[in-house]
Amino acid sequence: MARIRLVAAVAATTTAMLLTACSGGGAPDTSATSEGKAATAAVAADAAVAKMLPARFKSGINVASGVYAPMEMLDSQQNFTGFDYDLGQALGAKLGVPFTFTNQAFDSIIPSLQSGKHQIIMYGMNDTPARQKSLYFVDYFHAGMDIIVKKGNPEKIRSVLDLCGKSVTVAKATTQADLMRAQAPSCKTAGKKPITVVELPTEGDSLVAVRAGKGTADVLDAAVAEYTARTAGNGKQFEVVHDAAHPTGYAPVFTGIGVLRKDHDLVLALQAALTSVIKDGTYGKLLTKYGLSSYGVTSAKINAG
8 A cells, every 4th residue: 555655844924834745655755864872761671582683683783774754763863763663662672682773765775685784674664565565564563544623723623524514735746645535435324525635745735734724634544643743833733633433544454674584583583572562561652752643553463465
């Protein structure tokens, strides 16, 4: 599934706040290459898990990553932060080796594994059947798309059917646009007009339109919607509509750690490390830290997508 990827959350103003790129083929490359710092919070080691790590990775694991807030971000010193980074440091603590994150273009990350430059991918990457042809995925996140509205939800939107007959702004040529148009039969059954989909050049433009009242709502990746609602205007500009019938968002997909299929032994070690992080509560704390508790997994699965 080639859902939209939002790759940078910036200052909350009436100008564009987020840039878009497609998870099927491109997040923009930023100029800095950033080495990850040690985890700030102590995570208990797990000797049994560490024993599972193949000897060829004992010096550490290089992670191909990028910028996709709140999963991966760069601070003012160009050092990594974000959910994926923190999770990577926790996994490294369990395995007894450092996880070093490098910022690079999305379309280069699989080749970087194949060339031996990196050993795993942590880049908010969707686990899809197409990608499973070259990668194993250790899945750690499950989310779809969420509705975001102006703070206070003035039109009282509770579900996607409440958008029937209303205008929804989305970034141009995205899966979100397709999802909204696909609601037409359901709207008709409910005796309502279809959703008017307004496609704008970027996600930032779409959010600005919602804030200005030119659209009832925007639809974006759940993690990015949550981050935007929390950070734009110090949390005073937007809010996420949580549909009780779709707790992980609409059309949810798994996100996973990508590993070359030849490294199946590393996959098993990562699965064990994730299991340990889930069991000791670290995983839940990280989800809470980034406002992503609705999208966590309860067990570490391989290729759940």
